[in-house]
Amino acid sequence: MSKLLEKIATYIIDRKLRDLRHKLSELDSEKTRRILKKVNANIIDKIIKYKFYKTLKHCSVDSPFYKKKLTNLMRELNYKNCLSILETLPFTYPEDVSRSPSSFLTVPLTDIAAFHFTAGTTGKRKLLYVTREDLDLIAYNYSLGFLWNGINRNDIAQIMYSFDIWQLGLLVQDAFRRIGVKTIPAGNSITLREQQNFIEEYNVNVLAGTPSYIYQLARAIDLKNSAKEHVKAIMLGGEGLSKTRRNYIQNRLGGEVFLGYGLMEIGGGVASECSMHNGMHISTTTIPEIVDIKTGEPVGLEEHGELVLTSLDRYGMPFIRYRTRDVTRFIEGDCDCGLKLPRIDYIKGRLDDRVTIGTAEKYYPIVFEELFEQITEIIDFQIEITNLDGRDNLKILVKADKPSKDVERKIIEKIYSISGLRNDIEKTGTINPLQIVFTDELEKSPKRKIIIDKRLVD
Numbered sequence: 001m002s003k004l005l006e007k008i009a010t011y012i013i014d015r016k017l018r019d020l021r022h023k024l025s026e027l028d029s030e031k032t033r034r035i036l037k038k039v040n041a042n043i044i045d046k047i048i049k050y051k052f053y054k055t056l057k058h059c060s061v062d063s064p065f066y067k068k069k070l071t072n073l074m075r076e077l078n079y080k081n082c083l084s085i086l087e088t089l090p091f092t093y094p095e096d097v098s099r100s101p102s103s104f105l106t107v108p109l110t111d112i113a114a115f116h117f118t119a120g121t122t123g124k125r126k127l128l129y130v131t132r133e134d135l136d137l138i139a140y141n142y143s144l145g146f147l148w149n150g151i152n153r154n155d156i157a158q159i160m161y162s163f164d165i166w167q168l169g170l171l172v173q174d175a176f177r178r179i180g181v182k183t184i185p186a187g188n189s190i191t192l193r194e195q196q197n198f199i200e201e202y203n204v205n206v207l208a209g210t211p212s213y214i215y216q217l218a219r220a221i222d223l224k225n226s227a228k229e230h231v232k233a234i235m236l237g238g239e240g241l242s243k244t245r246r247n248y249i250q251n252r253l254g255g256e257v258f259l260g261y262g263l264m265e266i267g268g269g270v271a272s273e274c275s276m277h278n279g280m281h282i283s284t285t286t287i288p289e290i291v292d293i294k295t296g297e298p299v300g301l302e303e304h305g306e307l308v309l310t311s312l313d314r315y316g317m318p319f320i321r322y323r324t325r326d327v328t329r330f331i332e333g334d335c336d337c338g339l340k341l342p343r344i345d346y347i348k349g350r351l352d353d354r355v356t357i358g359t360a361e362k363y364y365p366i367v368f369e370e371l372f373e374q375i376t377e378i379i380d381f382q383i384e385i386t387n388l389d390g391r392d393n394l395k396i397l398v399k400a401d402k403p404s405k406d407v408e409r410k411i412i413e414k415i416y417s418i419s420g421l422r423n424d425i426e427k428t429g430t431i432n433p434l435q436i437v438f439t440d441e442l443e444k445s446p447k448r449k450i451i452i453d454k455r456l457v458d
């Protein structure tokens with residue numbers, strides 16, 4: 001192909017991708033597949049360069065955080081050579097965003113359409129500014145994954161993500177709506193039995209939620225055969241998923257499991273699985289890098305490291321080289337599904353020590369530490385999490401001055417002050433009633449371990 005033709009093709013494809021975002025309601029799976037299959041590696045490279053240059057320009061003028069770092073660099077940069085400086089740019093850390101979210105704001109506050117918050121439960125949820133364009137981007141990112149995996153306007157989806165401050169439920173609902181999928185906003189705070197009733201009564205054929213919540217659902221309910229046969233897809237995200245759990249969910253609920261990976265900071269869904277189920281494709285709305293956790297240097301071919309993302313279409317709050325704290329690797333070679341978008345492997349782990357208990361809320365050990373420190377009688381403690389009868393079981397091992405019913409009562413009170421946990425014990429039943437054991441012997445390890453998660457063994 002001649003240079004000119006190539007340029008025209010790139011332009012057309014990029015425009016088509018932008019059209020996809022604005023005309024989601026007119027699309028179906030077939031059309032989407034046809035367009036996406038035309039996007040080859042060469043075109044992806046051009047789209048990325050074009051968008052990266054635009055992002056750098058935008059940040060160098062409008063972002064208080066990036067302005068200083070970029071102003072001088074921009075003089076020598078153009079659309080063609082911009083990618084060469086990527087690895088020389090400093091990283092952005094989650095702490096930078098927690099500390100001062102407004103320093104990443106690139107538009108006047110009046111242009112902000114919504115505030116979003118990340119899922120953290122340490123009291124350090126990150127505030128994210130979102131414009132109308134960003135809302136479109138988020139919906140587009142999720143919709144693309146849905147459409148690519150055969151979900152259409154004829155489908156009815158039950159959304160079992162949280163609809164509260166971590167509003168993944170709302171974002172996924174918006175994406176479904178834009179492609180004409182009917183939704184049941186069930187959330188994750190009703191009983192699992194009620195979830196079953198919705199699925200059976202309203203002919204639901206697409207389920208969406210976090211892997212741990214859907215796993216709890218699979219353990220707890222027995223879908224009628226007709227309902228199980230009707231379920232065609234189970235769209236999971238927000239956490240990792242073991243093979244055992246994936247198979248279990250598919251066997252118990254019917255349908256094919258598709259796992260996605262996303263980050264609210266970058267624009268929701270960043271990568272999604274295809275029908276080959278061998279890693280997740282990354283959309284052209286970010287530049288992915290994988291770096292050595294300690295040195296920050298790029299890792300070798302197919303080696304594991306920390307995923308670093310640069311947002312390309314995030315308008316009100318763009319991020320350059322954002323350290324996700326998630327560990328994964330690139331998968332080389334073409335995918336048999338026909339999509340040329342690069343693939344990352346499933347997330348191997350999170351650098352932060354957060355654990356998911358009950359209905360997919362993520363808890364940091366420090367939350368418990370801070371609460372338990374307020375009970376003066378407690379010398380030390382550990383929380384052992386196991387899976388018992390399909391529910392999370394919290395055994396709280398306590399070393400105390402004078403063990404008593406009073407100390408026990410204080411512990412329950414403290415844990416119940418975390419509303420998500422209380423809700424999961426009392427309402428959703430995804431966590432067993434607390435088990436408190438006084439002991440003088442706590443498990444020893446080189447570093448203090450507050451949470452011992454024994455569920456990972458499956």
Ligand SMILES: [Zn+2]
Binds near residue numbers: 274276338
């Ligand atoms: Zn694929």
